[in-house]
Amino acid sequence: SLVLLSKGVPQIMAAFGLKSFLDEAGCKLVYYLHRVARGVSLSTTCLLSGFQAIKLCPSNSRWLDLQIRSPRCIVFWCFLCWILQLVVNIYIAMYITGPTNNKNLSMEKLYRYCSSPYPGRLVFSVMAVVYTFMDGVYVVLMAWTSGSMVLVLHRHKQRVQHIRSSSSSPRTAHETRATHTILILVSMFISFHALAGILSYRVTQLQSPGHGLRGISFLVPSGFPT
Numbered sequence: 001s002l003v004l005l006s007k008g009v010p011q012i013m014a015a016f017g018l019k020s021f022l023d024e025a026g027c028k029l030v031y032y033l034h035r036v037a038r039g040v041s042l043s044t045t046c047l048l049s050g051f052q053a054i055k056l057c058p059s060n061s062r063w064l065d066l067q068i069r070s071p072r073c074i075v076f077w078c079f080l081c082w083i084l085q086l087v088v089n090i091y092i093a094m095y096i097t098g099p100t101n102n103k104n105l106s107m108e109k110l111y112r113y114c115s116s117p118y119p120g121r122l123v124f125s126v127m128a129v130v131y132t133f134m135d136g137v138y139v140v141l142m143a144w145t146s147g148s149m150v151l152v153l154h155r156h157k158q159r160v161q162h163i164r165s166s167s168s169s170p171r172t173a174h175e176t177r178a179t180h181t182i183l184i185l186v187s188m189f190i191s192f193h194a195l196a197g198i199l200s201y202r203v204t205q206l207q208s209p210g211h212g213l214r215g216i217s218f219l220v221p222s223g224f225p226t
Contacts, residue, residue, distance in 0.1 A: 002037030003225040006030050011218050024097060027114035032093040039085035041225055042138045045189060046145070047077055053145040056152045088134070091127060124204075135197060139190055146186035153179050192224040 007030075022030060054070050096116050157175040199217040 001225075002033060003041055004222055006034035006037055007218065007222060022114060028093045028096050031096045031114060032089060035089040035092045036082075036085045038221065039089065039134070040081055042135065042193070043081040043085070044078060046138045046141045047074075047081065049142055049145040049149075049186075053148045053152075056149050058152075088130065132197070135193060139193060142186055142189050146182050149182050150179050153182075188224055192220060196221040196223075 051070055051074065054067055057064075057067060096114055153175040157173055196217070199213070199220055203214060203217045
């Protein structure tokens, strides 16, 4: 919800050509909230997938101890996700400045109202590496935990196949429905965030990106939260 409100609402208002409504403090707050919310959305989705994978592990596996302790750790890990994103994205609040009178919608313009000076090459490279690494870790973890769950469900389905074969009910197995849900979720997660990363990189590399490319680059990151 924070991702959609912090980025979607300002973009919609800007698209309709409404008057600037954000001062410098508003620009910093809105863009900082968006980055924090996006990071928390990524990390907590991975966290959820991880806890589900642990929960599905067989009781006699080496994950049994973690299986028992994991429910007590959920609040702590969620809190840690928020703290991490609040700290990592402080740079964003320092980097964004208020609205300018310049009507040229170049890379320096955000939300068509807020502006951002071009960072030095070193600073830009460091922050790009940090954000890319974090996003990459989340995507890999999501793919790994989802793959683990699909494998466990597939093995369970094979074990109970002979029981179901004697039943006359044509109903789809619970494991199959769960597998489809997991695959849809992880496919959307990876696709939206990979595409958002590619578009964001492309926009930063162009001196004057077109309105269409900028619009798509703002729209795609809102796909998965939606």
